[in-house]
Amino acid sequence: MSGAIESILNETRLFLPPENSAACIASMEQYHALRKRFDADFSGTWGELAEQHIHWRKPFSTVLDDTDAPFFKWFADGEMNVSENCLDRHVDAGFGERTAIIWEGESGEVRQISYAALLSDVCRAANAMRELGVKKGDRVIIYMPMIPEAAVAMLACTRIGATHSVVFGAFSAHALHERIVDAGAKMIVTADGGWRRGKVHALKPSVDMALGEGSNKVEHVMVVRRGGNAVAWQEGRDVEWQQALAGQSDICEPLAVSAEHPMFILYTSGSTGSPKGIVHASGGYLLWSMLTMQWVFDFQTDSDVFWCTADIGWITGHTYSVYGPLACGGTTLMYEGVPTYPDAGRLWKICADHGVTVFYTAPTAIRALIKAGDAWPQQHDLCKLRVLGTVGEPINPEAWIWYRKMIGGERCPIVDTWWQTETGGHMISPLPFATATKPGSACLPLPGVFAEVVDAEGEPVGKGQGGLLVVSKPWPSMLRGIWGDAERYRDTYWNKFGNRYYFAGDGARTDEDGYFWIMGRVDDVLNVAGHRLGTMEIESALVSHPAVAEAAVVGRPDEIKGEAICAFVVLKSGDVESLAGELRQHVTSEIGAIAKPDEIRFTDNLPKTRSGKIMRRLLRDIAAGRDITQDISTLEDHRVIEQLQAQR
Numbered sequence: 001m002s003g004a005i006e007s008i009l010n011e012t013r014l015f016l017p018p019e020n021s022a023a024c025i026a027s028m029e030q031y032h033a034l035r036k037r038f039d040a041d042f043s044g045t046w047g048e049l050a051e052q053h054i055h056w057r058k059p060f061s062t063v064l065d066d067t068d069a070p071f072f073k074w075f076a077d078g079e080m081n082v083s084e085n086c087l088d089r090h091v092d093a094g095f096g097e098r099t100a101i102i103w104e105g106e107s108g109e110v111r112q113i114s115y116a117a118l119l120s121d122v123c124r125a126a127n128a129m130r131e132l133g134v135k136k137g138d139r140v141i142i143y144m145p146m147i148p149e150a151a152v153a154m155l156a157c158t159r160i161g162a163t164h165s166v167v168f169g170a171f172s173a174h175a176l177h178e179r180i181v182d183a184g185a186k187m188i189v190t191a192d193g194g195w196r197r198g199k200v201h202a203l204k205p206s207v208d209m210a211l212g213e214g215s216n217k218v219e220h221v222m223v224v225r226r227g228g229n230a231v232a233w234q235e236g237r238d239v240e241w242q243q244a245l246a247g248q249s250d251i252c253e254p255l256a257v258s259a260e261h262p263m264f265i266l267y268t269s270g271s272t273g274s275p276k277g278i279v280h281a282s283g284g285y286l287l288w289s290m291l292t293m294q295w296v297f298d299f300q301t302d303s304d305v306f307w308c309t310a311d312i313g314w315i316t317g318h319t320y321s322v323y324g325p326l327a328c329g330g331t332t333l334m335y336e337g338v339p340t341y342p343d344a345g346r347l348w349k350i351c352a353d354h355g356v357t358v359f360y361t362a363p364t365a366i367r368a369l370i371k372a373g374d375a376w377p378q379q380h381d382l383c384k385l386r387v388l389g390t391v392g393e394p395i396n397p398e399a400w401i402w403y404r405k406m407i408g409g410e411r412c413p414i415v416d417t418w419w420q421t422e423t424g425g426h427m428i429s430p431l432p433f434a435t436a437t438k439p440g441s442a443c444l445p446l447p448g449v450f451a452e453v454v455d456a457e458g459e460p461v462g463k464g465q466g467g468l469l470v471v472s473k474p475w476p477s478m479l480r481g482i483w484g485d486a487e488r489y490r491d492t493y494w495n496k497f498g499n500r501y502y503f504a505g506d507g508a509r510t511d512e513d514g515y516f517w518i519m520g521r522v523d524d525v526l527n528v529a530g531h532r533l534g535t536m537e538i539e540s541a542l543v544s545h546p547a548v549a550e551a552a553v554v555g556r557p558d559e560i561k562g563e564a565i566c567a568f569v570v571l572k573s574g575d576v577e578s579l580a581g582e583l584r585q586h587v588t589s590e591i592g593a594i595a596k597p598d599e600i601r602f603t604d605n606l607p608k609t610r611s612g613k614i615m616r617r618l619l620r621d622i623a624a625g626r627d628i629t630q631d632i633s634t635l636e637d638h639r640v641i642e643q644l645q646a647q648r
């Protein structure tokens, strides 16, 4: 990433926002006025917004309960239902015929699902889940391709108060097993398979394998028929989705739950240990998903076609493919397949075919499409686009400029949104019709968000100085904890600054205009193609192979993916030639193909300090092929450097 950071530090271009007086936030005056409202009356402002945006079954009397910080509660005695907010209220308001989801399969088939039709599907799915024994508070794992049934399953869970946990379809059976066990899931919703790169990517076999590993409480597996691939069937446990729904009523009363009711768990990587289950609550999460749709994307529900390309296995897919657009009552697009199938013009073709107006994707995808050439976007009519967004990793200014020019026709503002699984929704981002943007900067904190850059002691650093990114006040869509591990929640996010700040794990600096420039993770978390991976997870996958004695994993800069995975491995036995492939395969089956090392270097020793700590900084330089300028006086055995460098 150092190349990108270098160019970011020298970036001075400024792009003024286009005029749009009808925008949700149309000027910096409006932005500052909204911020001032939060300064003057923090909880009153949140309370008003929550009253306006959420349909409450029972009104709340307290906005923020911080008596047990950092276990904050928002609108806790208020009652509501997420699926009712996403569906029923729009149908009741007369928008039943409006398209909720436009879905395109990889092979080109299209489904348009109206709000009325989606509501009836969700009701039938919710009734089927109930009949299979799922009750309020039960956990349901969703392991699905990007098909509408995935959104139906999520919404059906929220309708009956079940807590869903979506597991990205490319995670391996073993990774799925860990999540099933940790969440104590009672049901899994999956598909036989989905289409990827012209072939069926099977999912059900991974579920069978995961359940075969034992120690789980799963009673039923609902299987959507999509890929048409043959799958094994366990009578009594496995239930065909289409069949189960066919017999159900399309009426299912939404269950009113507390705003604090756990809506979903989403596993993400940290710097230590196994993936952590980030818990989100219902009311606050939904509120922020709606507000950010309006503020950051200027979402117009009667005219926009919104497309967030993220898979529902990630937080971006939760908030901006499903809940945000639907809670607002607008149209969201879902695409099943690979962005470059059958060619590198696929995303632009979909934009043109469906008249996409707001497009949201990851810098990795942009960089890969730049490489594919300008001819692809030029073949498609992108004139309907009006706002472009990016998320997940720092965007290098050159990719930003290309995106603006080639995709946005120099007329669309770009919103570079900084946020995390833990934050539930955007935190720092330009407002498309108010903020003057700088390529590579996420610009300013949103109204209601109090972000700062501080030093290791928690003191704010000056403008232009690098430091740690923190948030100094709670916000409604913040994580409520780590599933089953209150201590880890405190340790990871709050203890560093004695509960004063939420610690995000990112480095940042602000410039003379107060704009934020995100500098990447300061912990041992990698960001590979916008996917978050813990180095320790990959290391433990490697050492679980019988031939491996020790492993250290670091990131190195990669032109397309942002970071690539470089593993340094010490073998107990075996020959280097045959093991590289085997180890990559081993990591794939332990975690998934996204964690497969791009490079494995074998060595007799890892560089360690005299006290036995692996010198990761040094390994990062070696992996990147940089000259070693850092202090290596504490290194125990200097010969190891030469050996590692010679391996390239």
Ligand code: WTA
Pocket (backbone or CB within 6 Å): 268, 314, 315, 316, 390, 391, 392, 393, 394, 395, 416, 417, 418, 419, 420, 421, 422, 442, 504, 505, 506, 518, 520, 521, 527, 530, 531, 532
């Ligand atoms: C990184 C994704 C720079 C950051 C929504 C963060 C970003 C991690 C940006 C969270 C951005 C996200 N600019 N870096 N606009 N957005 N990140 O949990 O390091 O998958 O901590 O959430 O991605 O990744 P996660």
